[in-house]
Amino acid sequence: MGLLDGKTALVFGVANDHSIAWGIARALNDAGATVGFSSVESLIEKRVRPLAASIGADFVEPCDVQSDDQIRDVMAKWRARHGELDVLVHALAFARREDLDGDFIDTSRDGFSLAMDVSAYSLVALAREARSLMHPGSSILTLSYYGAEKVVAHYNVMGVAKAALEASVRYLAADLGPDGIRVNAISAGPIRTLAAAGISGFKKLYGSFAEVAPLRANITPEDVGGTALWLCSDLASAVTGEVVYVDGGFNVM
Numbered sequence: 001m002g003l004l005d006g007k008t009a010l011v012f013g014v015a016n017d018h019s020i021a022w023g024i025a026r027a028l029n030d031a032g033a034t035v036g037f038s039s040v041e042s043l044i045e046k047r048v049r050p051l052a053a054s055i056g057a058d059f060v061e062p063c064d065v066q067s068d069d070q071i072r073d074v075m076a077k078w079r080a081r082h083g084e085l086d087v088l089v090h091a092l093a094f095a096r097r098e099d100l101d102g103d104f105i106d107t108s109r110d111g112f113s114l115a116m117d118v119s120a121y122s123l124v125a126l127a128r129e130a131r132s133l134m135h136p137g138s139s140i141l142t143l144s145y146y147g148a149e150k151v152v153a154h155y156n157v158m159g160v161a162k163a164a165l166e167a168s169v170r171y172l173a174a175d176l177g178p179d180g181i182r183v184n185a186i187s188a189g190p191i192r193t194l195a196a197a198g199i200s201g202f203k204k205l206y207g208s209f210a211e212v213a214p215l216r217a218n219i220t221p222e223d224v225g226g227t228a229l230w231l232c233s234d235l236a237s238a239v240t241g242e243v244v245y246v247d248g249g250f251n252v253m
């Protein structure tokens with residue numbers, strides 16, 4: 001018996017097999033969930049569909065989370081296929097490269113709102129559209145980082161967006177709690193992904209992480225997948241509005 005036997009999960013944010021979203025999708029699939037995927041159109045045929053096929057998944061739909069119409073469209077297709085949704089995973093973010101370099105004070109108005117829209121507001125938009133598909137026991141999960149809480153060199157506007165994302169988790173948890181829907185975030189330690197490659201100095205941060213983290217190891221998408229599975233299963237039935245660190249204890253140092 002898998003922890004998620006008979007459950008469905010819709011995962012946003014797979015770019016390739018290094019993506020945290022992919023680590024989470026595999027963990028949910030291994031636990032018995034029927035998993036579907038949504039990613040930006042340009043990644044669908046080359047990257048996402050083959051990965052989905054490798055775990056027997058055939059719900060693969062494009063969505064730019066900056067578009068309410070596209071979000072509505074994906075959820076309508078999910079409703080037509082499955083009728084309801086047990087798990088929604090939001091594992092995506094974006095900021096312009098020039099805003100992840102240099103000083104935070106130089107962030108442009110445009111760059112600031114773009115990072116906030118894609119990386120924080122999209123959780124609110126997805127949750128609102130998914131709400132009518134969800135039921136008591138359903139849960140929503142997003143991904144954050146330590147730079148939401150403390151200043152991390154070069155994380156800049158993404159740190160501000162993650163702070164907004166973590167606050168949104170709490171407000172959404174309050175809104176959706178009475179419906180029995182839980183909302184949580186995992187704050188993951190650095191993992192080598194496409195998005196991480198866009199952050200100046202990531203290599204250095206990644207390289208020294210294991211020297212500082214109490215568990216003396218880097219974090220893998222599998223580490224995140226395990227905690228995601230717990231948070232999205234009934235084992236976490238009384239956990240909502242939380243940001244759970246999956247960072248080998250780095251944040252306590």
Ligand code: NAD
Nearest residue numbers: 013014015019020064065091092093143190191193194195
């Ligand atoms: P990734 O590059 O594999 O995934 C990022 C995804 O965001 C991509 O699939 C990309 O297509 C998607 N995306 C960007 N703009 C989008 C848009 N407008 N509409 C829809 N999708 C869009 O990188 P990742 O590291 O797996 O990132 C997943 C999440 O994990 C992000 O929220 C990231 O901030 C967070 N995170 C990453 C790390 C790390 O070190 N890699 C640590 C903590 C948190």
